Amino acid sequence: MAESTLPAESSLPTWLGVDALARVWAILGDGLERRGLVATGRLEVRDLTREERHGLTDLLGVAVTSPRVRIDLARLDSRITQRTGSDLVTTTSLALRRGLADRPALRHERAETRQAPFLAVRAWLSETWPDQEVAVPEWLHAWLEGLRRDGVLARVREADRVVVRALEVLAARDAFAAADDDVPADRRGTVARTELAAQVTGSSHGLDDGEPLSVVVLRALAARAGAALAQSAHDRRLLWESVGVVLDSVSSTCLVWGLAPQGGSPAARRLTASLEGGAPVHATWWDLNDGLRLATGQAVLVCENPRTLEAVAERGRDGPGVVCTMGRPNLVVRSVLGLLCDAGARLRYHGDFDWPGIGMANACAREYGALPWLMTAADYLAGHGTQPLVGGSVEADWDPELGAAMRGRGVCVHEEAVLGVVLRQLDDLAG
Structure with missing residues (x-):
């Protein structure tokens, strides 16, 4: 009994x-609560x-x-009884006109409640990998810790069920694959977040922001990527897309210029119109789902900053197509690059000379x-820069x-600091 009841x-x-x-x-109430509602010992x-x-005097006799x-307390209990x-x-x-709480029992219950999600994780892992041939990834321990x-699960009802559901979401998207065996998100197939939510939770809104x-899932994906917790909608989108989960078909885009399409799909016709008009295009999941294909053997510059693409478009002469990652590439960008790779495009990459830029180039x-x-x-030493590397x-x-x-x-x-060099040598890239 964690709390006494007040007789009606x-x-x-x-x-x-x-x-x-x-x-x-x-x-007396405080002392009894600390003793687990047992009348024992003495109070001063x-x-x-x-x-x-x-x-x-009347109370104690x-x-x-x-x-x-x-x-x-025992003597007083006997006298009052x-x-x-x-x-x-x-x-x-x-x-006191209230029930008394059994504080030790409540502490025990809270401890069990806090521990329940982690026991559920261990049980799930044991059932999923009973032979232990698959090593539990290190990031999983970082996620649980x-x-x-941070006490995240203390604020969640049925936290043990939630954390197991999170593991099911991660398993459904192959998030436990070893890094060297992991299939890039753009090649493993994509799924809408609403569809995944319905599959795992029974509700299409079960994974809404x-x-x-x-x-809980986003915290796991951040731990998996070794990244900070997502603070913005953009960061959350990138984390979902890291395992091939698409939030919608229109808001995530890939900025391109001068790419030649293949076939007659509506997306290809739109790309052809932009190619003829010389205007950059934001390709979306809608376009990819519409059957967009790209011509074979194109020369394509992959750049990091939109100003580079804009400058190439302003140049207005024949040259390579351009795909802009706009920083860390989202899943649409990676899928467009995958289409180009499959079509035998000659891809060249140029980006910022900072540590994230080198990582993206790799x-x-x-x-x-x-x-x-x-x-x-x-090339780096010839470029102008003042901001310190971090x-x-x-x-x-x-x-x-x-x-x-x-x-x-x-x-x-x-990249913008060496834009002149990039533009001057662009014709060599197209050749």
């Missing part, structure tokens, strides 16, 4: 309900007034003449065969001297 029809005898005993009942009451001493008294028929806990509840440390399950080269272009140590250094796969040059100089060189 009982009343406190007049001799026990005097005002002079109000503070004494409060002290200090600084007694004359009225309180008179009230305690012995004269109280000192401003301090020690109350034997004999005189009223109710035990000390019930009588104290009546005096973060949930425990702000839903407890969505919060990823683009590994996943899509793009060759870094104008991104050697000499974060952990990243070695460039294509130039072993670039990382050392960047660490030695210690500044970023952004």
Whole structure:
């Protein structure tokens, strides 16, 4: 019993309900709650007034003449039971007009509640990988530790069920695959978040922003990526897209210019119209789902910053097509790059000379065969930059001297700072 119940029809005898005993009942209530509602041990009451001493004399059945008294709870329980028929806990509840809490039991219940999600995780992992041939990824431990440390699950009803559902979501999107065996999100197939939510939770809104399950899954995806917790809608979108989950078909886009389509789908016709008019296009999931295909063997510059694409479009001459990642590439960008890769495009990558930029260049080269272009140590040293490099250094796969040059100089060189060089050599890229 974690809490005593207040009898509905009982009343406190007049001799026990005097005002002079109000503070004494409060002290008795606190002492009983700390003892798990068991009348044992002694309680000391200090600084007694004359009225309180008179009230305690009637309560204890012995004269109280000192401003301090020690109350034997077991003896008081026996006296009250004999005189009223109710035990000390019930009588104290009546005096305080509330049930008494069994604090040790409540602490135990809270501890069990806090532990239940983590026991559920262990049970799920044991059932999923009973032979232990598949190693539990390290990021999973970081995720669970973060949930425990931040008290996220303490604010969630049925937290054990929520955390198991989160594991089911992650398993459904192959999030537990080893990094070296992981299939890029754009190649594993995509699923709408509403469809995934309906599949796992039975409700298409079960993974909406702000839903407890969505919060817990996003924390897992952040731990998996070694990234900070998502604070913006853009960050949340990128985390979902990292496992091939699409929020909608129109708001996530890939900025392109000069790409030649293949076939006669509506998306291809729109791309053809933009190619003829010279205007950049934001390709969407709608276009990809509409059957967009790209012509084979194109020369394509993959850049990081939209100003680069804009400058190429303003140039207005024949040249390579351009795909802009707009920083860290979203799933639409990666899917467009996948289409180009499948079509045998000659991809060249140019981005910022900072550590995230080097990491993105490495990823683009590994996943899509793009060759870094104008991104050697000499290109970096020739560029203008003043902002300091921040974060952990990243070695460039294509130039072993670039990382050392960047660490030695210690500044970023952004893509816009070398735009003139990029434009002057663009014709060579197209050839």
